[in-house]
Every structure is written in C-alpha cells, then in structure tokens.
Amino acid sequence: MNLQLFAAILWTRRYVIGAVVIVTLLCSPVLVRMLRPSYVAVSELSYVGSGSPSNVNSQSNAVLPSTDLPDFIMSSRVIERAIQKIGLASSVNEVAPTISVKSSMHSNLVPISVKMKDPVAAVNLANALADAAVDEYKAIAAHQYDEILSEIDRQMQAERRVMQENDAKLQHAVQQDYAIGSSNAPDDLTRRLDELETQRGIAYATYLADNATASAQSMSGSERGLQSAIHEQVLANDPTYQAVRAVQSKDEAALAAMRGGYTSSFEAFPGLEEQVRSERSSALAARAVAIRDHAGNSATYAQVVLNQHTSAAQAAGDRARLSAIDQNITQAKLKLADLPRVFVAANMFRVQRDGATAAYQQLQTRYQQTLADRAQATALGAAFVLDRAAAAAPRTPPLITAFLISLIIFALAGGAAYLAEILDPRVRTAASIEELYGAPRIGSV
Amino acid sequence: MDKPDIVERLGATRARIEAAVDGPTVLVVTSALPTDGSSLLASALAQSLIRAGHSVLLISSEANANARPGQNAGIQHLAPLRLPGGTNNEVAVLGLAMSGSRDLYSLESIRTALAEYRERFAFTVIDAPGALSSGSALSFARAADIVVVAFEDGRAAREADRELAKTLKVIGASVIGVVTLDPKTIARESKKRAPSALRAKAGVPAIPSPIG
Numbered sequence: 001m002n003l004q005l006f007a008a009i010l011w012t013r014r015y016v017i018g019a020v021v022i023v024t025l026l027c028s029p030v031l032v033r034m035l036r037p038s039y040v041a042v043s044e045l046s047y048v049g050s051g052s053p054s055n056v057n058s059q060s061n062a063v064l065p066s067t068d069l070p071d072f073i074m075s076s077r078v079i080e081r082a083i084q085k086i087g088l089a090s091s092v093n094e095v096a097p098t099i100s101v102k103s104s105m106h107s108n109l110v111p112i113s114v115k116m117k118d119p120v121a122a123v124n125l126a127n128a129l130a131d132a133a134v135d136e137y138k139a140i141a142a143h144q145y146d147e148i149l150s151e152i153d154r155q156m157q158a159e160r161r162v163m164q165e166n167d168a169k170l171q172h173a174v175q176q177d178y179a180i181g182s183s184n185a186p187d188d189l190t191r192r193l194d195e196l197e198t199q200r201g202i203a204y205a206t207y208l209a210d211n212a213t214a215s216a217q218s219m220s221g222s223e224r225g226l227q228s229a230i231h232e233q234v235l236a237n238d239p240t241y242q243a244v245r246a247v248q249s250k251d252e253a254a255l256a257a258m259r260g261g262y263t264s265s266f267e268a269f270p271g272l273e274e275q276v277r278s279e280r281s282s283a284l285a286a287r288a289v290a291i292r293d294h295a296g297n298s299a300t301y302a303q304v305v306l307n308q309h310t311s312a313a314q315a316a317g318d319r320a321r322l323s324a325i326d327q328n329i330t331q332a333k334l335k336l337a338d339l340p341r342v343f344v345a346a347n348m349f350r351v352q353r354d355g356a357t358a359a360y361q362q363l364q365t366r367y368q369q370t371l372a373d374r375a376q377a378t379a380l381g382a383a384f385v386l387d388r389a390a391a392a393a394p395r396t397p398p399l400i401t402a403f404l405i406s407l408i409i410f411a412l413a414g415g416a417a418y419l420a421e422i423l424d425p426r427v428r429t430a431a432s433i434e435e436l437y438g439a440p441r442i443g444s445v
Numbered sequence: 446m447d448k449p450d451i452v453e454r455l456g457a458t459r460a461r462i463e464a465a466v467d468g469p470t471v472l473v474v475t476s477a478l479p480t481d482g483s484s485l486l487a488s489a490l491a492q493s494l495i496r497a498g499h500s501v502l503l504i505s506s507e508a509n510a511n512a513r514p515g516q517n518a519g520i521q522h523l524a525p526l527r528l529p530g531g532t533n534n535e536v537a538v539l540g541l542a543m544s545g546s547r548d549l550y551s552l553e554s555i556r557t558a559l560a561e562y563r564e565r566f567a568f569t570v571i572d573a574p575g576a577l578s579s580g581s582a583l584s585f586a587r588a589a590d591i592v593v594v595a596f597e598d599g600r601a602a603r604e605a606d607r608e609l610a611k612t613l614k615v616i617g618a619s620v621i622g623v624v625t626l627d628p629k630t631i632a633r634e635s636k637k638r639a640p641s642a643l644r645a646k647a648g649v650p651a652i653p654s655p656i657g
Contacts, residue, residue: 425601433623436602437594437610442622443458444598445451445489445630 005429012428013417020413028405037401039119039392041126045069045110045133046386064137069110069383070101073133081132086124098122099129109386119392126389137383145374152367159360166353173346185343189336196332200325207318214311217304230298231287237297238290241283248279451485451634452492458593458624459493465621466591469563472570473589473618475582476596477605479575482626483595485634487572490593499567555581555588576609586618598625 010017047066064072072078076092083095100113112129116122235241255272262269295301335342427433430441462472474487484505491503562569571589573582586592592613596606613620 426599427596427602427606428599432602433596433625436606437596437620437623438614439594439610439620440622441625442461442593443455443624445454445458445486445624445626 005431008429009421010414010417013420016420017413017417020416021409024409024412028409032405038115038117038395039122040113040115040395041119041122041389041392042111042113043126043130043385043389044387045073045112045130045383047108047110047383064140066103066108066110067105069133070103072137073101073110073112073129074099078129078132078136081136082125082128085128085132088121088125095125098125110383114389114392115395116392122392123389126392127385130385130388134383134385138378141378142374145370145377148370149367149374152363152370156360156363156367159356159363162356163353163360166349166356169349170346170353173342173349186336186339189332189339193329193332193336196325196329200322200329203318203322203325207315207322210311210314210318214308214315217308217311226300226304230295230301230304231291233298233300234290234294235287238286238294241286241290244279244283244286248276248283251276251279451489451630452496455486455489455493455624458622459490459497462490462494462591462593462621463497469566470568470591471559471563471589472568473573473582473586473592474570474595475573475576475586475592475609475613476594477575477577477603477609478597478600479578480631481574481595481597481600482631482635483574484572485631486593486595486624486626487570489634491568491570494568494570500565502562502566502569504562504569504571552584552588555584559588577605577612583612583616586613587616590619592618592620594620594623596623596625597631598627600628 047069074096076096079092079095079099082088083090083092088095098115100115101110102113103110112126112133114122114126114129116125235245251272255269255276258266258268258272290297427436433441462470472490474483474490476483487503487505491501494501559569571585573579573585574595576582576586594609594613610620
C-alpha cells in the first residue's frame, strides 16, 4: 500500500477516524486511571574476580565467568533465595519475567532490573536478588571447602568422643583410686606410706604415754598414798559418821573428866566406859560404811576417778588411731603392691586420651587453615552489591506515556479507518476499479 | 467560482480517447447497471468531442420514452441537435432502439449502420446502458471500435460488474477504460438533461429515428 493510497483511505474514512479519536479521547481518562504504570528498580552487582573478561589470561579464582552471571542471577536458586529473603508470596515462574539482567563483555558491573506494578516490591526484590546472588555466589565459591570442613568437623567430633570416653574412664578410675589420677603414683604412695609410718610412730608413742598415765591413774588411792586423805575427806563429809564421832568424843571427854576426878572404883566408870566402847564401835562401823559407800564425798577421790577415766579414754583413742593408721598402712601397702596392674589400665586410657587430644588439635589446625582458604577463595572471586536500589522509577515518563497514548489513539483511528475500508464493499479507488474491470480508470466526474 | 460542468471535467478522458484511436471511431459507453450513468457519460462525452471540433453522432441503443432521469438521458429525443458551443461540424443524435424489427439488433445490421456512420462522423457515440440486461448493448460493444464503461462512484462491486467485465473480454470488446461518475452528479445532470429540458433548450421537437 503506497502512501497516496493510504492517505486516500484516511480521507475517505475521515468521519470514522474522527469518531474513533473522539471516543478514545473521551475514554482516555478512564483508561489512564485503569492502567497502573510499571515501576523499575535497579540494583547493581560488581564482579571483581580474576575470571572477568579483562583477566582471562590470569589465573582464575572465579567460580563463574562474568558472561554467565545473568543466567546465574536468573536461576531459580537465586530467585527462590530472594523470594524467601523478602517473604514474597509469588512463585519463581511468576517473578522471573519481571527480572532483567544485563552484562557486558567490557564491564564488571551487572545491573539487575525488576519491573513491577508495586514500586516497593520492585525495590525489595531488586535488592534481595542482588543479596541472594552474592550469597549464592559465595556459597558456590566455598562449596568445595565446605565439604572438607564438614569432613574435618566429623573427624574432630569423633576424636572428641574418644577423649570424653577416656576422660570418663579415667575419672571413674580416679574416683576408685586417687593414685591413678597422678602420673607419679608410686612416689605418692611411698610418700604416703612413710607419712603413715611416721604417724603411727607418733601415735604409738602417744598411746604408750597415755597408757602409762592410765595405768598410773588406775592405781588405788592407798597405793598412791592418798587413801588417808580420801578417808579423811569422806569422813569429814559424812554426817552420820560425824554425828557418831561427836557423841563418842563427848562421851570420851566425859570419861576422861571423870577419870580425873574420880577413882577407878567409881561406879559410873564401867557404864561410861562401856558406852564409850560401844560408841567407838559405832564410830568404826560408821567410818567403814562411810569409806565403803560414800567415797564420792571425797573431791580427791572424784578427781582420781576422773583422771582414771580420762587416761583410759585417751589410751583407747590412741589405740583406735593406731589401729586406723595400721589399717591405712595396710591399704597403702596393698595399693602399692597393686599399682602396676592399675597403672597399666589407667595409662592405656591416658594414652588413648592423649592420642585423641593430639589428633583433635591437629584436626583443629587443619580446620582453621581450611577456613582461611575458604575465606581467601570467596574474597578473590567475589561478587558484591555495588549499588542498592533506593527507589523505583516509573517505566515510562508521563510525557512518553502521553505520546504513547496519542500514538495508540491515532493507531486505533487509522486501524479503524483501514478496517472500515476493508469491510466496506463499495468501490472507491482506481485500483479497485482496475481490479474489477481489468481496465484503467480514465476519468472521474 | 463555479464548479466546471461535467463536459469540461471530461476533457482529460476525451483526450485519452482521442489518443487511443486513429480515424473515425465508434465508441460504446456501457455499464453493468442501468443506473451507473452511462447515458449521462455518453451524452457528456459526445458534447466534449463536439467541443473539441469533432463531428459526432450520439446514438441510444434503447429507446424509452418513459425514461426517468438517469436513464438514457432522453437521447433518443434529441436529434438533430446542435449543441451550444458547437461548431459547423455535423452533429446528429439518433435514437436507434425503436419498436421496429428485431433485425435492427442483429450484428450485421449494426455493423452496416456503423460503417455508414463512420463515413459521416468522426465519432459515433453509442449509449448502451445495462449491457447484461440489454439485447443490443453487447452487440454494439462487439461491433464498436472502443468501449468505455461507466461506473457509479462509491457503490459496492457486484456480480454484474464481474460478469460484464468477463463478457466484454469474451466477445472481444476493446475496453479502453472505466469512467466513474459521482452519484450526485448523475442525479443533478440527469435532471438537467431530461428530455423536456433539452428539447426546450434546443427549441426543436422530437423526431422519429431515421432508421426506424
């Protein structure tokens, strides 16, 4: 269709065009309000690995070439990670068409564009995609080291279990015998035995002394020359005896007085003498009773008895202590004798534990080294977020939108005109005439 | 400024016809439908040729005394007529379609008559409207030197158009082109060219056909 023919059609259908333009203009406010504009948010990744195109000849630490970054960012893993990061209620298939990633052979910058109706969601998704891409990239870079770290960690746990088991066995053995816990148990046991022997000597000496004291204390008061004093204290403190003695003394005094004034033939003498004898007998009897039954009335006697008991108790204590020391000595000797057997088992635990500890420390060193290697790998081939999306811009500026709407209106009008021309069976053009009759139009009046 | 009349506007068409022929020519103006304005075109074309200094004979293939505006344009009632602005050239308008013998419509009769006209007129213009429904129109078209098709501008193409084009091709008619006529022009000019108006303008009564 040439331009002239198209212009002719437009002119012929000018009323249709006018009607379409008017109707479209009348409807355009409603259409504009119904049409929600799309917003575009852009975040930017920077790729600094030596695998970038400018460094292809150098040793590459990069996990991916930069040309693969768009596909990597558009992968379902990265998108899924971004969706989870911001809690977006959409599937990967729904989100993927809104994402656009471009990369250039001559640039290390990778812009990530997200086009959505919601500007906030567009910003969040653009940033989440950048973060997810960086995280995923690091995860891939560190993946080989993660496997090594996981294996080392597994071995460390095994060694730790061996250490714990042997520690538990040693602890249990130590609880049963303290010597096992010590590395120089024979010396300790010998020293302990010496100490016990020394203690025994001291205890035995003490025992002998206390025993002697007890023997001395156990002698009777008469044996010790204290009997008369005790008897005196007993008699002095016995009221019965004192009463009898007082009567006897008074009667003896009366008898003596009578003897001084009277002769022996005084008839009162025999009776008084008899009374005195009787009283003397009573006094002797009272004395015997007092001494026999009331020895406690003597402080000296009480002290003697107390001393006897004390000495006996001390001697008994000494004997018990001596017996205990002897028992300890016997046990120590037994332990010393049994020490070689116990030591073998304990040493076995200890050796196993020490071996596990050494292996654990070695593994720990390897673990630290691997961690350092991984950090180095992720740092050398790193992608990082250079610029985060702060806001989403409308995809088309208002002026362009207005222009597009105008264009759409004219396209609609032109289309309507052309459609009307097609649907209109009337013959209006020279071409139609020529087509119909196979002859040119030679005039029009 | 007045719009040029139909005769003036046919100047270019006339020039193309003059360029396409050599010597006395019989020209048939026909159409697929009777209302396409072929009679108006034939009349106006004849006038245009007269103004160009040619001797012209205008013939209607069918006589219809009761023709309404737009049909035959009263051609059969116009002869002889010297049109305004004409020269000393001989001008005749004849009505051919009389109520006479059917022999008049035989190809041989038509060829004989046309041969005679060629000797007398530079252009013999024959109005043959509604070719598909006319008994004589196709005979004239076959016997004529050139054929011009009239077509009402803006109407829908119909099967009659395709049939006419096909028929003209089959009978060997030399169609040099199509002239489109605006429906308003057809209506306006046909009224002006009504038989009574033309007779009054010419100041002559209608005469019977010399052929009849």
